[in-house]
Amino acid sequence: MAHLSEAILVTDTHQRVTQYLGQAERLYGWPADHVIGRALSDLPRTYPEGDGDLFMARMAAAEEARVVMRCQRQDGTCVDLDVVVTPLRDQSGAFIGWLSVARDVTQRLELQQQLRAAHGQLADMAFGADDGYWDWHLPSGQVSRDRRWAEMLGYRHDELPPDAAVWIDLLHPDDATTAMPALEAHLQGRTPRYESEHRLRHRNGHWVWVHDRGKIVQRDATGAPVRLAGAHTDTTARKVMEHTLRERESELRAALASNEALVADLRAALDRVKTLSALLPLCMHCRRVRDDAGYWAQIEEYLALHTETSFSHGICPECLKAHYPEYPQPGAGP
Missing domain, CATH: 3.30.450.20 (PAS domain)
Structure with missing residues (x-):
C-alpha cells in the first residue's frame, strides 16, 4: 500500500489500532510501534467546535462517520486530516471494529x-x-x-x-x-x-x-x-449534457422541418384531389352526374363530395315563373 496517498488504520471495537498502513506514519507523524495496540484517542488531536461530539456519537452507534481533525505529530508539527471511518462487520453482521481512511487537507x-x-x-x-x-x-x-x-x-x-x-x-x-x-x-x-x-x-x-x-x-x-x-x-458533466441537448434540439428541429414539409405536401395533394379537372358525364335531361362508381347523383351532391364547395338553394326567375306562377314575379309592379 506504499503507493497510496492516504493513511489506512484498522482498529478493534475499543478503537485500539491493529493495522497501521499506507501513509499512516507520514501523515500521523508517529511510528507504528508507538501506535499499534494503543487507542486512537491517545494521539493528540482536536476537532472543530461541535464536530467532535457528533463524530464520536456516530462511532458509538457503530455508524459511518466523517470529520476533519487536527493531529499533532511526534515532532510537534500539526496536520489537518479528513478522516472517514467505516464500521467493520463479520459474516454474521456482528460489529468487529473500524476501518479509518485519512487524507491530508492541511494545504487545502x-x-x-x-x-x-x-x-x-x-x-x-x-x-x-x-x-x-x-x-x-x-x-x-x-x-x-x-x-x-x-x-x-x-x-x-x-x-x-x-x-x-x-x-x-x-x-x-x-x-x-x-x-x-x-x-x-x-x-x-x-x-x-x-x-x-x-x-x-x-x-x-x-x-x-x-x-x-x-x-x-x-x-x-x-x-x-x-x-x-x-x-x-x-463542469464537464454539464458541458456534456448541454452538448447532448443541443444535438437533440437539432434532431427535433430537423424532424419538425421534415414533418412541416410533409404536411405541406399532403395539403397540396389534398387540394389537387379536391380540384375537379376531369370530363364529367352529365345527363342532358335531368342534369345529374355519374360518379366513379357508376351511380348518378345530383350535381351539387357530387361537387360537395369531391370539392370544398358548399351550396345554398334558391330559384331563378324563369323557374319561378314556370313552376310558381301564383307568386309575384321579380320586377313586377303591385
Missing part, C-alpha cells in the same frame, strides 16, 4: 483560510467544497494549489510544479483565445474579477471543462497586483 484548509482572509474581496464569489483552490503570487510566478486542483486533472498533488506555466501548458489551445484575455482584463483593472470556462488536459489525455474564477487579493504600494486567488469547478 490553509488556502481556504487565505481566501477567506483576503480582506473580504472574494465574498461575492461562490466556492464549493469540491472546488480546486489556487493562489498565484504574481512577482515570483509561484502558484499554490490544493490537492483537489491536481486530482481533478488526474495528478497527485506533488506531481505538478508550483508555477503558472502548468496552467498554460494544460490549457486547451482553442480556449486560450478567451481565457487569457479574460485574465489580462482583470489584471489590468478592466473587470472586477477574472472568470473563464475552458478546458484543461487530464493526465489520461481527455479534456476536463472547468469554471475558473478569481480575484486580485493583494496589491503593492503602487497598486500593482501581487496575488490573485480563486478556484475552479469541474
Whole structure:
C-alpha cells in the first residue's frame, strides 16, 4: 500500500489500532510501534467546535462517520486530516471494529483560510467544497494549489510544479483565445474579477471543462497586483449534457422541418384531389352526374363530395315563373 496517498488504520471495537498502513506514519507523524495496540484517542488531536461530539456519537452507534481533525505529530508539527471511518462487520453482521481512511487537507484548509482572509474581496464569489483552490503570487510566478486542483486533472498533488506555466501548458489551445484575455482584463483593472470556462488536459489525455474564477487579493504600494486567488469547478458533466441537448434540439428541429414539409405536401395533394379537372358525364335531361362508381347523383351532391364547395338553394326567375306562377314575379309592379 506504499503507493497510496492516504493513511489506512484498522482498529478493534475499543478503537485500539491493529493495522497501521499506507501513509499512516507520514501523515500521523508517529511510528507504528508507538501506535499499534494503543487507542486512537491517545494521539493528540482536536476537532472543530461541535464536530467532535457528533463524530464520536456516530462511532458509538457503530455508524459511518466523517470529520476533519487536527493531529499533532511526534515532532510537534500539526496536520489537518479528513478522516472517514467505516464500521467493520463479520459474516454474521456482528460489529468487529473500524476501518479509518485519512487524507491530508492541511494545504487545502490553509488556502481556504487565505481566501477567506483576503480582506473580504472574494465574498461575492461562490466556492464549493469540491472546488480546486489556487493562489498565484504574481512577482515570483509561484502558484499554490490544493490537492483537489491536481486530482481533478488526474495528478497527485506533488506531481505538478508550483508555477503558472502548468496552467498554460494544460490549457486547451482553442480556449486560450478567451481565457487569457479574460485574465489580462482583470489584471489590468478592466473587470472586477477574472472568470473563464475552458478546458484543461487530464493526465489520461481527455479534456476536463472547468469554471475558473478569481480575484486580485493583494496589491503593492503602487497598486500593482501581487496575488490573485480563486478556484475552479469541474463542469464537464454539464458541458456534456448541454452538448447532448443541443444535438437533440437539432434532431427535433430537423424532424419538425421534415414533418412541416410533409404536411405541406399532403395539403397540396389534398387540394389537387379536391380540384375537379376531369370530363364529367352529365345527363342532358335531368342534369345529374355519374360518379366513379357508376351511380348518378345530383350535381351539387357530387361537387360537395369531391370539392370544398358548399351550396345554398334558391330559384331563378324563369323557374319561378314556370313552376310558381301564383307568386309575384321579380320586377313586377303591385
